Amino acid sequence: MTRVRLLMWQVLVGVTLIGLWQLLTTVPIFGVTLLPPFFFSTPEKVIERIIKWFVEGTIWKHLAITLTEAILAFVIGSLGGALIGFWFARQQMVAAVFDPYVKMMNALPRVVLAPIFALWLGLGIWSKVALGITLVFFVVFFNVYQGVKETSSTLVDNARMLGMSERQLLRHVYWPSALSWMFSSLHTSVGFAVVGAVVGEYLGSAAGLGYLIQQAEGTFDVAGVFAGMTVLALFVIVIDLLVTKVERRLLVWRPNASAERI
Amino acid sequence: MSSHDASRSAAVTLADVTVAFRLADGGVFTAVENADLSVAPGEFVAIVGPTGCGKSTLLNVAAGLMTAAAGSVTIFGEPLGGINRRAGYLFQGDALFPWKTALENVAIGLEVEGVDPRDAQARAQEWLTSVGLGAFANRYPHMLSGGQRKRVGLAQVLIRDPRILLMDEPFGPLDAQTRQIMGNLLLDLWTAERKAVLFVTHDLEEAIALADRVVIMSAGPQSRIIGNWTVPLPRPRDIFEIRLEKTFHDLHREIWGVLKSEVMKGYQQSAGSMQGAAS
Ligand SMILES: Nc1ncnc2c1ncn2[C@@H]1O[C@H](COP(=O)(O)OP(=O)(O)O)[C@@H](O)[C@H]1O
Ligand SMILES: [Mg+2]
Numbered sequence: 001m002t003r004v005r006l007l008m009w010q011v012l013v014g015v016t017l018i019g020l021w022q023l024l025t026t027v028p029i030f031g032v033t034l035l036p037p038f039f040f041s042t043p044e045k046v047i048e049r050i051i052k053w054f055v056e057g058t059i060w061k062h063l064a065i066t067l068t069e070a071i072l073a074f075v076i077g078s079l080g081g082a083l084i085g086f087w088f089a090r091q092q093m094v095a096a097v098f099d100p101y102v103k104m105m106n107a108l109p110r111v112v113l114a115p116i117f118a119l120w121l122g123l124g125i126w127s128k129v130a131l132g133i134t135l136v137f138f139v140v141f142f143n144v145y146q147g148v149k150e151t152s153s154t155l156v157d158n159a160r161m162l163g164m165s166e167r168q169l170l171r172h173v174y175w176p177s178a179l180s181w182m183f184s185s186l187h188t189s190v191g192f193a194v195v196g197a198v199v200g201e202y203l204g205s206a207a208g209l210g211y212l213i214q215q216a217e218g219t220f221d222v223a224g225v226f227a228g229m230t231v232l233a234l235f236v237i238v239i240d241l242l243v244t245k246v247e248r249r250l251l252v253w254r255p256n257a258s259a260e261r262i
Numbered sequence: 263m264s265s266h267d268a269s270r271s272a273a274v275t276l277a278d279v280t281v282a283f284r285l286a287d288g289g290v291f292t293a294v295e296n297a298d299l300s301v302a303p304g305e306f307v308a309i310v311g312p313t314g315c316g317k318s319t320l321l322n323v324a325a326g327l328m329t330a331a332a333g334s335v336t337i338f339g340e341p342l343g344g345i346n347r348r349a350g351y352l353f354q355g356d357a358l359f360p361w362k363t364a365l366e367n368v369a370i371g372l373e374v375e376g377v378d379p380r381d382a383q384a385r386a387q388e389w390l391t392s393v394g395l396g397a398f399a400n401r402y403p404h405m406l407s408g409g410q411r412k413r414v415g416l417a418q419v420l421i422r423d424p425r426i427l428l429m430d431e432p433f434g435p436l437d438a439q440t441r442q443i444m445g446n447l448l449l450d451l452w453t454a455e456r457k458a459v460l461f462v463t464h465d466l467e468e469a470i471a472l473a474d475r476v477v478i479m480s481a482g483p484q485s486r487i488i489g490n491w492t493v494p495l496p497r498p499r500d501i502f503e504i505r506l507e508k509t510f511h512d513l514h515r516e517i518w519g520v521l522k523s524e525v526m527k528g529y530q531q532s533a534g535s536m537q538g539a540a541s
Contacts (some may be wrong), residue, residue, distance in 0.1 A: 157327050158357035160345050162371040163422065172370065176361045253361045253402040 018043045041223040049227040059212075059231065066208045066235070069125050069197035073132025074190055078182065080133070081140030081189075086178050088141075089148035090170075106138045110196070114203045123205055132196025139189045140182050147181025148174050183250050190243050194236055209235065272336070273348075273426050273458030274324050275300040279333035281319050293319045295484040297333070299477060303425070304456035308469035310521060311479030312528030317462040318354060320479075321428050324460060325351050338425070350424035352415050352432045354462075358403040364390060364414045365399040371422040389417040393447065409440040413447070420451065427452075427459045433468070441465075445472055445501040453498060466521060470513055471501045478521055481528035489520050 024035040025042045037045075053059035088095040110131060117127035151174055159173045201210025209232050216224025281294045294316040301307045309317050322328040323335060326346040335342040337349075358367050369386035373379055390396050393413040395406075403411055412432055419427065432448075433441040449472065452459060463469050469476045470493055478489035495509055504510055 152355075154353050154355045154357045155359065157322075157325075158351070158353055159359075160327065161325060161349065161351040162374060162418070163347070164374050168374050172359065172374075176359070180361065253363075253404070255404045 037222075038220075039222060041226050045223040046226045046230060049223050050230060053227065053231070062208050062212050063231070063235065065125060066194070066197050066201065066210070069128040069200070069208065070132060070190075070193040070239075072125070072129045073196050074136055074193035076129070077133040077136025077193065078140045078189060081137045082144045082178060082182050085141040085144030086148055086174070089145045089178075090174070095145070102141075105134075110134050111199065111203070114200055117200070118204050128197045128200030128205065128208070128210075131200040132193045135192035135196045136189045139185050139192060143181040143185040144178045148178045151177045180251065180254070183247060186243050186247055187240065190239060191236070194239065198232065271302065271339075272300040273303045273305070273338060274460060275334075275336040276320070276324065276330075277334045277336070279320070279323060279330045279335065281316065281323055281328065282331040292331075292484050293482055294479075295486055297479075297485075297487050299487060301426075301458045301460055303338075303458050306452065306459040306461065306472060306474045307477060308461045308463060308473035308475070309477045309479060310463060310466050310469045310517075311485065312481045312521075312525045313464060314528060314532060315479045315482045315485040315524075317464075317479060318430050321351070321430050321460060321462055324426075325349055325428055327351075346426070348424060349426040349428050350419035350422060352412075352419050352427070352429045354430040354432075354434065356403070356411065358411060358414055358418070360403050363400050363402055364395060364406065367403070367414055368417045368421055371418060375422075386417070386421060389421045390414070392451070393417045409436050409444060412436065412444060416448070416451070420455075423455070425457060427457045427461075429459065429461045431462055431464065434464070441468065442501045448472065449499060449501070466514060466517060467505065470495075470510060470517070471499065471504050476517060478517065478524070481524045481531055483531075488524070489517065491517055 021035070021040070022043045025033065025037050025040050027033075088098065113134060114127070114131055117130040121127040121130055155173055155177075156169065159169050164172060197208065198210040198213075201208035202214045203210075205211045209228060213225055213228035213232070216222075216228055276297055276299045279294065279297045279299075280292065283291045283293060285291050297320060299307075299309075299320070309320065311317050319328065323330050324342075324346065326335075326342050326344055326349075337346055359370070362370065365383060365386050368389050369379070369382040372382035372385060377385075387396070387399055390399055393416055395410060395413050395417070398406060398410065398414075403414070406414065415432070433444045436444065445468065459473075461469070461472060466476075473493055476489075476491045476493060477487055478491075479485050480488045491513065493513060495504060495507065
């Protein structure tokens with residue numbers, strides 16, 4: 001399928017779903033409205049609300065805050081995950097000692113941490129950043145750990161024969177290998193950073209997309225809830241596109257990432 | 263050892279080398295036993311043996327990547343401890359750094375020595391040109407064919423000007439024509455700058471066509487060196503032409519007479535070990 005055709009189909013699916021939504025919420029079938037607007041709102045109202053947010057400009061503040069939280073969570077979580085994953089992979093003793101604790105922490109549902117972070121860090125952005133970090137950290141940590149441990153032994157042998165010292169081996173072999181694994185989990189970790197921010201806002205804050213949705217729910221403003229979710233979805237798609245761009249640049253040496261076949 | 267004087271002049275001497283692996287179940291697997299082998303400076307020695315007999319293992323010992331359970335390894339008269347700094351190693355599998363371009367892959371061996379990166383890259387470009395890849399400097403390994411990758415590997419090793427060249431089935435995965443082209447390229451480079459070469463292959467024809475001396479290993483385990491033939495073919499050689507000569511055929515027949523039974527044994531043993539407890 002060519003790009004244009006693909007896009008056409010994608011648009012068609014979207015339009016159909018929205019059309020169906022509009023139909024079922026406004027046109028009674030055999031005297032029954034299948035999706036009562038009180039519970040499901042209507043596309044019309046949702047779009048109206050989104051436009052109002054953007055025209056009045058109230059939405060920008062919330063977007064900026066969610067974005068800031070997600071970026072901070074992503075940067076700090078990735079950095080921590082990469083460094084500690086790298087360290088553990090090179091020091092098997094350390095990894096063995098911490099193994100059960102890492103597993104326990106990772107098994108913990110992060111939502112239960114949100115109130116604690118709010119208690120420790122207040123209702124500002126940092127409690128949301130902390131929640132995001134706990135999500136991003138483990139994704140990156142496990143990827144980097146695995147990546148470094150599974151570095152091809154032939155590659156390491158070759159590096160040794162080429163005269164590399166232990167430090168040069170870290171820099172030229174293990175680190176690039178770890179980074180490539182980190183980049184390959186970029187979509188997941190960026191997604192988790194956004195989830196952390198939004199969930200954190202939802203559970204207690206004064207701004208952000210999560211707050212917006214939570215406020216609307218509190219007043220049974222279904223149009224507001226759907227509008228918030230739509231903006232969030234668009235926000236995530238834009239970020240994902242950017243990540244794909246960045247990934248293409250960083251992983252040019254990878255077989256598929258740069259495969260611009262004609 | 264009586265080979266003490268010989269080892270002084272030799273580039274590589276393996277004396278009575280035994281290599282064993284500790285297995286996961288606690289047992290010990292002796293891959294190579296009592297191997298004696300010596301390579302003079304500038305000499306081209308090919309090792310041929312059935313698959314799994316311990317050819318890579320022996321090279322790894324000569325490279326210092328693996329230590330022998332018994333016996334001694336001497337490099338230009340000095341006992342080897344740690345990595346063999348005088349040797350370059352062309353590995354059996356892919357060993358290029360996938361995140362480095364061809365140029366960076368070749369230059370790295372100089373850069374880690376502290377050569378100025380710009381000089382290193384200039385010399386890497388020269389080496390890429392001399393292996394016929396001058397126009398491919400900015401490609402990443404996955405954008406190169408198997409034969410091109412081996413060329414880059416060759417340049418990567420040779421740029422450091424090692425006195426000893428260890429090659430483990432370097433042309434193994436390539437198609438027949440590419441192998442011959444690579445063989446000629448290798449001979450050209452070697453003629454220009456004579457290094458001691460230890461060349462592992464499972465292809466007897468390739469061994470005879472390239473080497474001064476062909477060494478045969480028996481089927482493992484406890485593989486030994488069971489034969490040693492000098493190749494009386496004149497140099498410079500052309501791999502395409504040399505296979506037509508009578509001397510080549512006679513030698514091939516003679517060595518194959520010994521190798522054949524080992525190859526069969528090798529197959530039977532690996533088939534037998536797959537049946538497990540049957541024996
Ligand atoms: N790490 C290892 N542990 C146990 N056995 C090994 C290991 N590496 C190689 N071997 C065994 O040693 C023998 C020689 O291996 P190798 O030198 O790779 O053979 P070749 O290169 O001649 O095909 C084989 O039987 C192989 O199964
Ligand atoms: Mg091998």
